[in-house]
Amino acid sequence: GNSVTQMEGPVTLSEEAFLTINCTYTATGYPSLFWYVQYPGEGLQLLLKATKADDKGSNKGFEATYRKETTSFHLEKGSVQVSDSAVYFCALTPLASGNTPLVFGKGTRLSVIA
Amino acid sequence: GAVVSQHPSWVICKSGTSVKIECRSLDFQATTMFWYRQFPKQSLMLMATSNEGSKATYEQGVEKDKFLINHASLTLSTLTVTSAHPEDSSFYICSAHRRHRNQPQHFGDGTRLSIL
DSSP states (O other): OOEEEEOOSOEEEETTOOEEEOEEEEOSSOOEEEEEEEOTTOOEEEEEEEOSTTOEEEETTEEEEOBTTTTBOOEEESSOOGGGOEEEEEEEESSSSSSSOOEEOOOEEEEEEO | OOSEEEEOSEEEEOTTOOEEEEEEESSSOOSEEEEEEEOTTSOEEEEEEEETTSOOEEOTTOOTTTEEEEEEETTEEEEEETTOOGGGOEEEEEEEEOTTOOOOOEEOOOEEEEEO
């Protein structure tokens, strides 16, 4: 079946530090991959996505590259800010269409301190 | 701005009460909406897939009679937690897929349900 594994948190970083949150997946075929962010008390917001191998998704300084050979989609940011403190979810859908439910990882809580 | 509106955002009620949560797609038609449940500090678990004009498809282990889903129009799906008990306390989130578009789903802001 389809599954997503991401590194367990919490992750605590100082402001301007480099961030990596690892995510690997198991899926049949060619899934679409996503990173969602959840700020305290809020719903999920799409952070970035990639729909095929070697695609790089990017947004707000965050990046992730779809690596089919390693079945990975690691999230990176060169310099984190306090406002980046949130829970980050890696997710996939087995098809490119959005008309299928998402399979989520367990989430990684990031705390950035000034 | 928000493209999916979920209401209420927070509800506290007594055990035995039934609670209805609405999920509306704003300015677009959604043939499919998904309902997820999130326990504290855990991931989202798919509860059911709601299709306009037909019965919802529930995931294994989710009680159909407990969590009633109605998708009466292309812009509205409702989740009713019937005779709620403290173990139903959770964060419920809906998402909607924009019809005729190959785009990611849009999520509502979630509903925090607390049963006393």
